[in-house]
Amino acid sequence: MVVLAVVAIIAQRWIPTALAMLAVVVLAYFLAGIRAKTLWLQLRPMLLMSTFIAVLHALSSNWRLAVVVPATILTLVLLAALVTLTTRTTDLVDVIVRLTKPLKRFGVEPERVGLTLLLGIRCVPLLSGIAGQVREAQLARCGIFDVRAFAVPLIVAAIREADAIGEALVARGFDD
C-alpha cells in the first residue's frame, strides 16, 4: 500500500504514468473482490471536487496538471479507501492502541485510548438517537426547524449522558 502510494506520487510527473497508476489501483479493487458498485460509492464524493480542480487548471491552460492532479488524488483516495474496506474497525482500533504505546512517557495510557475510541463508536448511534428525539419533540411543538432550539437540548442531553457514562465507568472500578 505504502509502496503504491509513493509510486503514485512519483508517477504524477507524467500523464501516462499517472493514469496507469489509477488503473493499477482500480485493478487492485477487483483483485480484492470488491464489487464495481462499492468502488463507485468511493469515487462519487470525489468527482465534483476533481472536476472542479481539473476545470481550474484547464482554465489556465495547464493541461498536464488538469489531468495529473485529479488522477493522483483519485488514486491515493481509492488506495486509502481500499485499506478501510478490507480491514475490520476493531482491528484498526487495535492498531491505534498499539501506535499510542510510545506516547506512554507523555502520560498517554493506551488502554484509555482504546476505551475512549470504543466509547466514541458507541456514542455515534446514541447521539443520533437523541438528535432524532429532540427533533421530533421540536416538530411536535412548533413544526419548524430551528438550529438553536435543536442543538441546545441535544448538547445538554449529551452532557447528562456523559455524566451517566462516567458514573457507570467509576462504578466498574475504572478510576480506581
Added chain:
Amino acid sequence: MSVTVTPVSNSARRLSARDLALAAVFAGVTAALGFIPPIYLPFSPVPVTAQTLGVMLAGAVLGAKLGFVSQLLFQTLVIIGLPLLSGGRGGLAVLSGATVGFFVAFSLSALLIGWVTTHLNNTYQWWKGVIIHLVFGLLFVDVLGVAGMMLIAKLTLGKAIIAGVLPYLIGDVLKAVIAALIAHGVHRAYPGLLK
C-alpha cells in the same frame, strides 16, 4: 483509599472517566450534526452542513483540553473508517483528498477556541463567542484548508480560495453566530463546564 466520586480529574494530566465520556459524546455530537441534511443556498452550488458547528461547540462548551480530545477522537473515528463526515465520507481516504487541511483543522480549531473561550470569555457572552469563532473557527480553519488544497490539488492561492472558501463563506459566518448562541444557551442551562 478513596471512595469519593469526584467529577473533576484527580491529577492535572489524567482525564477522569467523566472527561473521557464527555469527549466521546461530543465526538458523537459532531457526527450527529453531520447527519442533518445539508442546506442548499440559492446562489451557491456548495451545500452548507452543520458539522463544523460541532467543532466550534466542542471548544466553546468543553474548553481547550476536552474540546481538543473530543475532536481528535472524532477525527480518529473518521480515519478508522466510520462514515461520519457530512455526505457519509470516512476512512483513510480523507487524508489523501484535497480537503485534508479542513479535516486536520477540526481538533486544532477546537483547541484554540476552547483556550480563548476559557481565558477571555469565561462568563459566556455571545458576541465575544462570535468573534472567537470567526477567528479560530473560520479564519484559522480556512488558512489550513487552503494550504491543503494548494499542496494537494496544486492550485494557486486565488483558485484555492475560490474553490474552498468563497462558496462557504456566508454559511460559515452564520454558523459562527449560531454556535455562539448555542454555547451561550448551553452554559446557561448547564453552568460550570468551563474551568
